[in-house]
Amino acid sequence: MHARAVSRVIGLGFLAVAGAFGAARADETSELRLVPFPKQVRMQSGTFALNRPLVLEAPAAAAERFAGQLAKDLAIGEMRAPQTRAAEGRGPWFRLSPKAGGAAPVAEFRKEAGEEEYVLEVRPDEIICSAAGQPGLYYGLQTLRQLIRANRRGDGLPVLEIRDWPSLRWRCYQDDMTRGPSSKLDTLKLEVLLGSEMKMNLFTYYMEHQYAFKKHPAIGPANGSLTPEDLAALVEYARPLGVDILGNQQSFGHFYHILKHDEYAELRENESILCPVKEESYRLLDDLYSEVCPLLPFPWFNVCCDETWGLGEGPSKALAEKIGVGGVYVQHMRRV
Template sequence: MDSPQLLLPVPRNLLLSESVYALPSQALLVISHSSLLFEAQSLQSAISQFANLNWDIVAGTNYPNIGVELRLDDSQTHPEGYQLSITSSGITVTAKQASGIFYGVCTLNQLLQQYQTQLPCLTIDDWPDFPARGVMLDISRDKVPTLQTILDLVEKLATLKVNQLQLYMEHTFAYRNHPDVWAEATPFTGEDILKLDAYCRQNGVELVPNQNSLGHTERWLKHARYSFGRMPRWLRITLGGHSPPPPSIRSTPAASNSWRCLYDELLPHFTSKLLNVGGDEPWELGKGKSKSEVEARGGRVYLDYITKLHREVTARGHKMQFWGDIIVHYPDLVPELPKDVTAMLWGYARRTIINWTGMVTWSVVTS
């Protein structure tokens, strides 16, 4: 039999034989532990959809007529790796932990979609290159998707073995104390996030909170409520030069205790202990009210701001991520970054070469 036409991601090792496993009309889907029920149900659904067969799920061992066995095995080397074995007598998925079983089931589901009841006999050994495999979706500067759309997306991402999702937010979380900011944005409510977080966990995806905390704050700044007089000096200096709203308004993106009040409301809706604070593209930094400060202190103005955000994040038991597009221009300041922050990079072009120097990343556009 030819090699399977499409397996995504492509497995590391695939050994194909000439034999075929014909799925019987009656068989059992056996799990070694009750904790694997979700993975078994995912496979059961695929068998029903693509092979038009209804197999019962049972737990334990020593059953006759086993069609598929999902088995936890501590001897497996890679925490999220799996082995998928299809022989002429049945199918076995083994892994060290439930996430590996799930990824093996995802691969098996793709085979079922392509071959229905006549599966090629093969052995696949696979494990991920990176522990974090994430997608960030901008839900602030384009149409805000419905909760159901995001739930559907999570399911698709999980089948592709993506294990982290971030929803980029500027003004699209319904902060209870700031309704004027999101009033016309059809935002995600706290209940929406709680439901989404639970669904992500079930699918092996970590939903990471993402609240831009410096640039891209125009939808906050346009409201007169957020006046400079109510903000600490360090925040006024850092944000004071941002894109101005109407001339009569001198504003800043958060009132009463800066971002900490937003973090206090946002973070309890997530089980993740990460927080992406953004911090990217503050185009007006060094202009307007921050001009003299930046002229005197350069990139240290930005570093001090990131450090203050870091204190707020860690005080809430989280680890901070931020975009490295500004700090990359000040390599001499990089050693002063808190050691547990993660500086991240995006590429502005489709083809981007990423280089690493210490904690800094930068991109070279090749086309």
């Protein structure tokens, strides 16, 4: 009986220690500053030292870009930039270690994994990221950068394993170019870059009139319009960052800055709504779309059409009396 009681005490003590250890690990995980927070994090014992010569092995097409991004974050801690070497082997992966070489890592992914899924392992002797596709590799790099910027332990990183994938297929954000100063190309590029670092993959710009339309030069202000050349350059800049550009053009309401011009006065339903019962309105929209859509590979385009206050009270009044204001709205949307 005495021996059995001692065994129980020892067993309970072991469970208490294990529970406390697990709680400590949970606390460590919750204290990580990562945005967005990964799906799975497993903390382990040990540290990866950053304050030593390091080599980054990465796909040849991305190695210099990846190393340049890491160098900025390491410089914050007054640590040297890594050297680069092209990664060999199948599958997207990168490795940060004191000495390059070794077999290419092999990671297992979920059966339903998309190309944005990645596994990032911080070990005492190396950091390895494997991804299901190139976007996932880029996201794994961004997580590593956040670990370096915001989660260092002195000159090292905690040993851990992160598995992550997005909950949403499209994660979009917007620059409202119409209200306030118009963003120039450099600002738009910066917004795309910052969004990509937070694993956003779709960028759009809100547009009422500030575009340099060649067929309708009166619409866009001379000193504040997005040009076709800038839009095309933004698409190309965003591509390697895994960000698509979603085109945008108000196409019903919010048309004041176009309709205020005398040459478009006949297209007014009221001062801010494009008239939906005049064929010239649709010829105008065709012209606007024809100058923007060919520059955008992304298959969607946002025609907006919100806030049509006063619809059915102008030239469309007779039609609204027949089919209702909602019917007029739906008819316009189908036509667009």
